[in-house]
Amino acid sequence: MEDRFNTTAGWVLFAGIVALGLSSLSARHFGADKNERPDIMGYAIAGVEAEGDEGAKEVPIETLLATADPAKGEATFKKCASCHTINAGGANGIGPNLNGIVGKPIGKHAAGFAYSPDLAGHGGNWDWASLNLWLEGPKKFVPGTKMSFAGLADGVERANLIAYLNTQGSNLPLPAAPAADAAPAEGAAPAAAEPAKK
Numbered sequence: 001m002e003d004r005f006n007t008t009a010g011w012v013l014f015a016g017i018v019a020l021g022l023s024s025l026s027a028r029h030f031g032a033d034k035n036e037r038p039d040i041m042g043y044a045i046a047g048v049e050a051e052g053d054e055g056a057k058e059v060p061i062e063t064l065l066a067t068a069d070p071a072k073g074e075a076t077f078k079k080c081a082s083c084h085t086i087n088a089g090g091a092n093g094i095g096p097n098l099n100g101i102v103g104k105p106i107g108k109h110a111a112g113f114a115y116s117p118d119l120a121g122h123g124g125n126w127d128w129a130s131l132n133l134w135l136e137g138p139k140k141f142v143p144g145t146k147m148s149f150a151g152l153a154d155g156v157e158r159a160n161l162i163a164y165l166n167t168q169g170s171n172l173p174l175p176a177a178p179a180a181d182a183a184p185a186e187g188a189a190p191a192a193a194e195p196a197k198k
Contacts, residue, residue: 061132063177064159073164076157080149086168095147100169101126102162118144128175131162 077086083095090097096110107120119142124130134141135158137151152158166172 059155060178061128061155061159061162062175064155065128065163065174066177068156068159068163068174070160070164070167072157073160073162076152076161077164080161083149086165088169098165098168102131102166102170103127103172104170106130116142116144116146118142119146128162131165132158135161 080095080098083093085091085093085097086099087097088099090099092110092113096113096115098110101109104126106122106124106126107115109126122142126134130141132155135152136155138145138147138149140151152161163174166174
């Protein structure tokens, strides 16, 4: 009996030593005892800015629309198709039919659809900027909206989708991309005027 107890106690002690050693090795290897942020994050978290991005500015939607791909936007629209239709004369679903939405009044486009009071009372039209803000986060754009979609974080994906929506009944000319340096720095010499084109 005593031999069995000693053998069992020895194995338990050995297992504890191995566990302690492996814990120490894994802490050194994976940096588990460090409180610093890793150099490369595993994945982006919505609403959390990456370090060093404080000075980064978002590219204007007009610039993104200049190179937008409606075919990729059609693929993105599949995320919307469970609630919305896009075909001309299509029925409203959980969400309104979106055919010809670009340029139309916000919250009034689809006849017979029961828009939330906050969206219906928002005012303005679905222009490039408002569509961009809406697709980025509907609840940020209109806090009282009934739409539960979280939004699209990627500006290029939003631009592709807006370009696709425009091809579905609106067909408005895309806006011109803003100039890279719209306003010269204070004290800088004004840029020379371009000669008039004939």
